[in-house]
Amino acid sequence: MNTVRQTRWFLALLRCLLVGTVIDSSSPSSIARSRSVISTVGNQAVLPCNWKSRLGEEAPPTCHIQWTTPADTVFELRGEHKWQAEEFEGRVEVPEESLGSGDCSLIISDVQIGDAGRYESFMVVDGVKSTKTRVFIQSVKLSVFDHKSLQSRGPGEDLVLDLYTQHSLRVVFQSRNSSQWSDLWMRGDEDSHRLEKHPEKEQLTVKRLHSSDEGTYKVLDEYGLAVSTVQLAVEESSTARRVHVVLDHQTPAGDAARSSCSALLLFWSLLVTSLQTLHLL
Known part of the structure; x- marks a missing residue:
């Protein structure tokens, strides 16, 4: 009975520590310093902006808005004249009809x-x-x-791989029993x-699956x-079960990746420590 109580106590402590970590990482003070937007490949992202927060209610005679990254200018709009960086060509816009009301959000x-x-x-x-x-x-x-997704199919069935965007260039495959990647498809094939x-x-x-098709597709x-x-x-x-589990937001870019990795390491560290303590008891 004591062992059961101790196990429950350690699990409760572990949950508290994990919840505390999540709350601390999204504290109001950190949110106030910068706005954050999350998107997935192929979707649309809206980066919020309202010039009235800095310039007041009166609109300038000509709205001249710039969006930049630390490396370069991404988008510029001055009256009827627009400019877009080459890598964003045809993918970025600031809605002109909303500029008068203060909305200068960048739509990617x-x-x-x-x-x-x-x-x-x-x-x-x-x-x-x-x-x-x-x-x-x-x-x-x-x-x-x-x-990311986990899928299960039976022999003879088809696998539909979503490419999500016209910028997807190729698909590579790694068999379940191999460490090598091979080219499966290239755009234009x-x-x-x-x-x-x-x-x-x-x-x-991918049509008419068989056992050798089992593995990882990227x-x-x-x-x-x-x-x-x-x-x-x-x-x-x-025995085949129809499985399609989507694992969204698993591979963040930049700082988000480091934050996700740190949280995962913390979780495993706490779990191992708790199990070792229970073993000693």
Whole structure:
């Protein structure tokens, strides 16, 4: 009976420590310093911005908004003139119809892993003697996650791999009993008797699965970064279970990755310590 009580006590302590860690990492003071936005590859991200928070209610004669990263300017809008960085061409926009009401949010479409980072917005206003002054508006940290899933299929069934974005360049495969990766598909490849790219959707179908197809599939972009990872189990029809477990937000970029890793290490450290203590008791 004492052992049962001690086990419950240690598990309760472990839960408290973990909850405390989560609460501390998102304390109001840390949130107040910077805005944060989370997105997944292929989706849309909206980086909030409102120039009225810095310039007051009266709109300038011509709205001149800039969005930058530490490395370069991403987007610039001055009246009817627009400019976009090459890597964001056709993917970034500030809704002009909302500028008059103060909304200068940056909309990033078809978000990529490489888009992760810190963005800053500025309004360029007239200064003294016809000079221009850049007024800082908002800093936003964007975290971008890849897609992960666990799937199970029976022999002879098909596996549909979501590519999520036109920037997905290739699919690689690692067999369950191998440590080597092999190219399965490249964008531009012609369909084969077992691989078929959907004519409109960003999907690739692996047809008529068999046991040797069991393993890990990775969709990579043009920089070799993972867009998605699928772990596939191929089971006999009599025992196969239809499984499609999506593991969102598992591979954050930048600081988010380090935070996630630290939390995981803390969890295992606490768990091992508790089990060792119970063993001594």
